[in-house]
Amino acid sequence: MAAEIPKAGVAFLLTQLGTQAATKFAERVSALDLTPPQVGMLRMIAAHPGLSQQTLAGNLGMLPSKVVTFVDDLEGRGLVTRTRSTRDRRVHELTLTEEGAELLDKIRAVAAAHEADFCEALDADERARLQSLLERLTESHGLTPGVHPGYRTIR
Amino acid sequence: MAAEIPKAGVAFLLTQLGTQAATKFAERVSALDLTPPQVGMLRMIAAHPGLSQQTLAGNLGMLPSKVVTFVDDLEGRGLVTRTRSTRDRRVHELTLTEEGAELLDKIRAVAAAHEADFCEALDADERARLQSLLERLTESHGLTPGVHPGYRTIR
């Protein structure tokens, strides 16, 4: 009855699966009262302790004014600290508190569970081959390891 | 200097590449003055001529009130027609005009170019293996062929 839908190519399958993966991950971290951009911030602060809000905004492709709001929240929850730099008193150096580091451990566990569930249909060998092909694509598109473009606004 | 970023898994690579693919496709179709949801509508109308706006909204996971706005636009541009159903005068049957069908051909060409460019880094054999693995994943997640979840709001 229904006319045929043309077979989806790789690019379309990637948008489908990418949205699905992002949505499911967002659901999981919402159990920790976090959004994916906040998770990205915590990871970035852990990787570069003491970085400024401007640098953070630049690295993640977020608006500085947005960073303020998120850091307000994370600081109020005792996960992150702002410290005035002694070298340039304009900048706030960001670091994780011990509690923040513990939460990051939980995030890593959530991410591992997410990965395992999402790839459930593939065996270890297939998963490795898929990973390798996807890495080739990300490299060819110049995508930053560990940072996805979605922290910038999607239109 | 920078602490190590843990290697990204398949799920994260998919969100990265999915966002990238969606963004690039959106850029391409914007040259035709269309958004990705509108492209989805045109494809759905072509596959199910005469369907109602409610059905269209349901199939694409869009709000009916949003469909109104989009159809207003597409109808105003002579791409789609609304016809009152003779069996139930409440419903508007949607069909593509000849111009709409021609635009859909252009969309298909754009999508093909998008596919080719996006997968440029892979040879035909790798592309086929990737496609097969991605299809397995979409099936395992119960994703509808040809419809991506992004027409629903992303939060």
Next chain:
DNA sequence: TATTGTTATACTCTATAACTATA
């Protein structure tokens, strides 16, 4: 004068709920 962080504001977008016409 330029830059960091912050705040305020204007703007867009979304979802929800009313409204009409048909059933």
Next chain:
DNA sequence: TATAGTTATAGAGTATAACAATA
């Protein structure tokens, strides 16, 4: 009373620009 389509509206979210402190 219920449904298809439409319109109006309130709420959320985003980007831009103004601002104070510091360089």
